[in-house]
Amino acid sequence: MKILVCISHVPDTTSKINFVENDTKFDMNGIQFVINPYDEFCLTRAMWFKEKQGATITVLNVGNTTTESTLRKALAIGADDAIRVNLEPKDGLSVAKEIAAIVKNGNYDLVLAGRESIDYNGGMVPGMVASLVDYHFVNGCVDIEVEGNSVKLVREIDGGNETLSSTLPMVVAGQKGIVEEKDLRIPNMRGIMMARQKPLQVVEPITSKNATEVQSYQKPLPKGAVKLVNADDIDGLINLLHNEAKVI
Amino acid sequence: MSVLVFADATNGKFKKSAFEVVSYGKKVAEQLNTNLVAVTVNVSVNEELFYYGAEKVISVSESKLTSFNAKAYSSIINKFAESENATVIVLDSSIDTLHIAPLVAVSLDAGYVSNVIALPSSISPFTIKRKVFSNKGYANTVISTEKKIIGVAKNSFGIHENPVSGTVKEMSVSLPDSDFGVKSEKVEKASGKVTIADADVVVSAGRGMKGPENWGMIEELAAVLGAATACSKPVSDLGWRPHGEHVGQTGKPVASNLYIAIGISGAIQHLAGVNASKVKVVINSDPEAPFFKAADYGIIGDAFQVVPELIKKLKAFKEAQ
Numbered sequence: 001m002k003i004l005v006c007i008s009h010v011p012d013t014t015s016k017i018n019f020v021e022n023d024t025k026f027d028m029n030g031i032q033f034v035i036n037p038y039d040e041f042c043l044t045r046a047m048w049f050k051e052k053q054g055a056t057i058t059v060l061n062v063g064n065t066t067t068e069s070t071l072r073k074a075l076a077i078g079a080d081d082a083i084r085v086n087l088e089p090k091d092g093l094s095v096a097k098e099i100a101a102i103v104k105n106g107n108y109d110l111v112l113a114g115r116e117s118i119d120y121n122g123g124m125v126p127g128m129v130a131s132l133v134d135y136h137f138v139n140g141c142v143d144i145e146v147e148g149n150s151v152k153l154v155r156e157i158d159g160g161n162e163t164l165s166s167t168l169p170m171v172v173a174g175q176k177g178i179v180e181e182k183d184l185r186i187p188n189m190r191g192i193m194m195a196r197q198k199p200l201q202v203v204e205p206i207t208s209k210n211a212t213e214v215q216s217y218q219k220p221l222p223k224g225a226v227k228l229v230n231a232d233d234i235d236g237l238i239n240l241l242h243n244e245a246k247v248i
Numbered sequence: 249m250s251v252l253v254f255a256d257a258t259n260g261k262f263k264k265s266a267f268e269v270v271s272y273g274k275k276v277a278e279q280l281n282t283n284l285v286a287v288t289v290n291v292s293v294n295e296e297l298f299y300y301g302a303e304k305v306i307s308v309s310e311s312k313l314t315s316f317n318a319k320a321y322s323s324i325i326n327k328f329a330e331s332e333n334a335t336v337i338v339l340d341s342s343i344d345t346l347h348i349a350p351l352v353a354v355s356l357d358a359g360y361v362s363n364v365i366a367l368p369s370s371i372s373p374f375t376i377k378r379k380v381f382s383n384k385g386y387a388n389t390v391i392s393t394e395k396k397i398i399g400v401a402k403n404s405f406g407i408h409e410n411p412v413s414g415t416v417k418e419m420s421v422s423l424p425d426s427d428f429g430v431k432s433e434k435v436e437k438a439s440g441k442v443t444i445a446d447a448d449v450v451v452s453a454g455r456g457m458k459g460p461e462n463w464g465m466i467e468e469l470a471a472v473l474g475a476a477t478a479c480s481k482p483v484s485d486l487g488w489r490p491h492g493e494h495v496g497q498t499g500k501p502v503a504s505n506l507y508i509a510i511g512i513s514g515a516i517q518h519l520a521g522v523n524a525s526k527v528k529v530v531i532n533s534d535p536e537a538p539f540f541k542a543a544d545y546g547i548i549g550d551a552f553q554v555v556p557e558l559i560k561k562l563k564a565f566k567e568a569q
Contacts, residue, residue, distance in 0.1 A: 011381070013382075013497055013516065013517045013520070014516050014517070017381045017384040017385050019385065026381075037497075037498050038498070091359070092350075092353075092360060093353060093354070093357075093359060093360065096350075096354070118381075118382055118497060118520075119380070119381055120380050120381075120387075121362070121363055121379065121380060121381075121382060122360075122362055122363075123346050123362055124349065124350040124353065124360055124362060125350070126350070127318075127347065127349070127350025127351055127354075128350040128351075128353060128354050130350075130351070131322075131350065131351045131353075131354035131355065132354055136429040136430050137318065137319070137347075137351070137430070138430060139318070139343075139346060139347040140343055140346075140347070142491075152433075156343065156492070157316075157343055157344070157435070157437070158258070158342065158343055158344075158443045158444075158445040158446065159437045159438055159441060159443035159444075159445070159446075159492075160435065160436045160437035160438060160492070161435075161436050161492075162315075162316075162432055162433075162434070162435045162436070163432075163433040163434040163435075163436075164430050164431060164432055164433060165430075165431050165433055166429055166430040166431065167429070175498070176491065176494070176498050176499065177491055180485075181481075181485055182485070209392075210392070211357075211358070211359030211360070211391065211392060211393045212359040212360070212361055212389050212390065212391050212392070212393075213389065213390050213392065214387045214388070214389050214390075215373075215375060215387075215388045215389065215390050216387075216388045217380070217385055217386065217387050217388075218377075218385065218386040218387075218388070219384075219385055219386075220383070220384070220385070220386070223541075223542065223544075224544075226530070226540050226541070226543045226544065226545065226546045227544065227545050227546070228540075228545075228546050228547070228548065229545060229546070229547050230547075231547050231548065231549030231550070231553070231554055234554070234557050234558050234561045235561060237529070237545060237547065237558070238558075238561055238562065238565050240545055241506070241527070241529070241545070242565070245506070245526075245527045245544065245545070247448075247449070247505045247506040247526070247527045248449070248473065248506065248562075248565075
């Protein structure tokens with residue numbers, strides 16, 4: 001089985017978000033970049049396929065040279081090779097078109113990607129890739145098993161789960177549950193050493209123009225101070241929620 | 249030209265988000281000086297959408313779609329987006345719609361912007377405001393394609409009555425077998441419980457509850473408020489509560505009217521997932537808990553004393569209503 005795992009290079013979850021250049025650019029100053037957490041769950045699941053069922057894993061990122069450290073980390077975790085499409089990503093549809101070109105070219109059986117990236121939160125690229133290459137698609141996947149060509153999956157729905165069956169080739173957008181947090185892997189020294197030798201191919205984009213583009217950013221307005229209510233004044237709280245906030 | 253909305257339903261009844269996207273779509277149609285068309289699948293009473301401004305409802309009944317199928321739903325939306333010559337398509341942010349939207353975008357070669365929180369600020373260029381960086385920022389985004397898809401963030405625009413006299417058009421579709429490459433085998437849902445996605449009120453608790461055996465009062469408080477229950481990440485990681493209840497950056501997003509956090513310190517990842525909620529109440533014994541900075545109302549106190557008292561007083565309040 002040939003697996004492609006799409007990796008976003010995103011600010012660490014604890015990052016403070018600021019904008020610069022007249023609020024037209026994200027301020028990268030002091031930001032630590034990591035593998036998008038949703039993608040990391042998918043990469044770990046891919047490692048299980050590799051170890052138990054003999055799959056090969058390619059990791060892919062659409063980005064400029066600064067994202068290579070994140071791809072190297074994915075290689076250190078255990079992916080076999082990496083591809084970087086040399087394009088600054090600006091829009092979901094154009095990124096999906098780049099990924100689709102790689103998928104077609106590499107004939108992957110299974111494409112795994114996080115449900116969304118924690119920077120732009122678009123949540124659209126995996127489905128777009130599936131549609132562009134005409135693979136079956138499941139979003140919000142919390143469990144996947146592959147036997148030969150047949151795939152059993154579980155996806156999260158409002159208030160529960162749905163069990164699904166399908167066949168390869170597939171695009172699956174995963175989230176926590178596809179593996180658990182405790183199953184995530186920290187690269188060891190041997191992995192880091194080996195990652196340096198593994199191939200990282202840079203591919204030039206095929207692309208077309210962007211369908212959408214950010215014009216400017218804004219930060220949320222600062223919030224007013226919390227209104228503290230005394231622990232023995234529950235009536236006071238109920239009164240505020242009813243008459244002031246009007247939520248009960 | 250028209251604006252098309254997909255009004256999502258479960259078990260034949262509209263979700264609240266369906267009324268929100270129709271309300272939103274109506275305003276966009278007014279901005280564009282055109283009419284609004286809603287598409288529904290397997291809904292019995294479509295007339296409800298007239299209250300919110302849908303002049304025309306295309307009602308599809310299809311026995312093959314007793315369970316959700318993303319590809320078939322996207323085929324239906326594409327078909328009517330084309331026949332109605334829709335230039336703007338408005339969708340909600342439910343789990344199922346997030347599954348459909350990217351497929352529609354590719355078929356129509358449309359620019360798609362999700363997590364939208366306001367009406368277009370400009371029609372030319374077509375500019376809309378969306379949430380980015382997990383609610384830590386907004387991006388004013390231009391869609392430059394001829395067809396545009398807007399995914400409205402839940403509970404961000406609200407439901408606005410705008411009654412029109414409308415018509416319902418029953419339509420049938422023929423869905424190719426190739427739409428059914430992913431088959432639903434089994435649906436497991438907790439029955440009778442309010443889901444986090446649908447809830448106006450969410451009661452959430454964290455490690456401050458000390459153990460899973462103490463969740464009785466959380467569930468009771470939720471029952472009094474008609475709320476969904478949720479929990480912090482450590483609680484679901486410890487196995488005290490099911491994963492489906494984990495809210496926060498890597499869990500479920502919450503955008504309720506009222507979010508009550510009990511014994512949750514408010515790590516930045518938790519706040520990122522819940523700060524789209526309108527009013528946040530924090531109950532925590534630690535006055536230094538970071539959540540107090542993000543909350544609207546707070547009680548510094550022991551949950552084991554405050555929560556039972558809150559249940560008692562709320563019951564009395566509800567009875568007096």
